[in-house]
Amino acid sequence: xxxRIIISGFGGQGGLxxxxxxxxxxxxxxxxxxxxxxxxxEMRGGTANCSVVISSSPIGSPVFAESTELIALNxxxxxxxxxxxxPGGAVFVNSGVVTGQVRRExxxxxxxxxAQIAQEVGNPKAGNMVMLGAYVAKTGFLKPETIEAMIAQxxxxxxxxxxxLNVEAFRRGMACxx
Numbered sequence: 001x002x003x004r005i006i007i008s009g010f011g012g013q014g015g016l017x018x019x020x021x022x023x024x025x026x027x028x029x030x031x032x033x034x035x036x037x038x039x040x041x042e043m044r045g046g047t048a049n050c051s052v053v054i055s056s057s058p059i060g061s062p063v064f065a066e067s068t069e070l071i072a073l074n075x076x077x078x079x080x081x082x083x084x085x086x087p088g089g090a091v092f093v094n095s096g097v098v099t100g101q102v103r104r105e106x107x108x109x110x111x112x113x114x115a116q117i118a119q120e121v122g123n124p125k126a127g128n129m130v131m132l133g134a135y136v137a138k139t140g141f142l143k144p145e146t147i148e149a150m151i152a153q154x155x156x157x158x159x160x161x162x163x164x165l166n167v168e169a170f171r172r173g174m175a176c177x178x
Contacts, residue, residue: 001031001056001141004064006081008049009073009094011039014128018071019050021132025146026054034062049077054141069139071131073114075100082107092135094127110134110177117172123162126169133173144174 005022009015016037023035032055039048051067053059066086072078073094085091087106096115112134114127129151136142148167155163 003054004067005052005069006049006067007071008077008081011048013073015048015073016050018128018132019052021147021150022052024150025142028146029142031056032059034059036062071135072098074098092131094131110138112176117176118169121165121168121172123165123169126166129166129169130173133170134177137174137178
């Protein structure tokens with residue numbers, strides 16, 4: 001098993017957090033992982049992306065020419081990274097922000113209404129958890145319970161009240177593609 005994933009969007013959308021969650025969940029499940037973030041100096045509102053590799057065998061390099069999947073949280077990300085997805089790969093599109101469509105016919109596209117679902121569960125900032133749920137459901141190599149346990153660990157102390165909303169956003173993301 002080898003997954004090479006690009007997650008990209010504006011700073012503040014939670015793309016780097018999606019990547020970190022995927023890498024940590026993969027590690028928890030015994031896979032080899034790398035997580036390489038990239039962002040501009042402006043952070044929130046600027047461009048941010050990360051590359052994640054999750055493999056059942058040792059990883060030679062965190063750098064790759066083609067991704068197996070793309071998670072595009074904004075329009076510029078879809079435009080920039082769609083060409084780099086290998087034939088037969090998948091693209092997960094934040095349809096509440098991205099108005100364009102995946103152009104290549106050799107890719108499978110999933111359009112996820114992240115903001116709408118996050119709003120419905122009562123946490124407008126949980127759009128990234130919706131997307132994470134959709135990705136986990138469609139790719140099937142990570143266990144949902146691993147991600148849910150990680151969400152509970154992320155939100156402790158005064159932020160503990162946000163854990164159930166984020167778990168619900170994750171589950172709704174899984175349900176919207178399943």
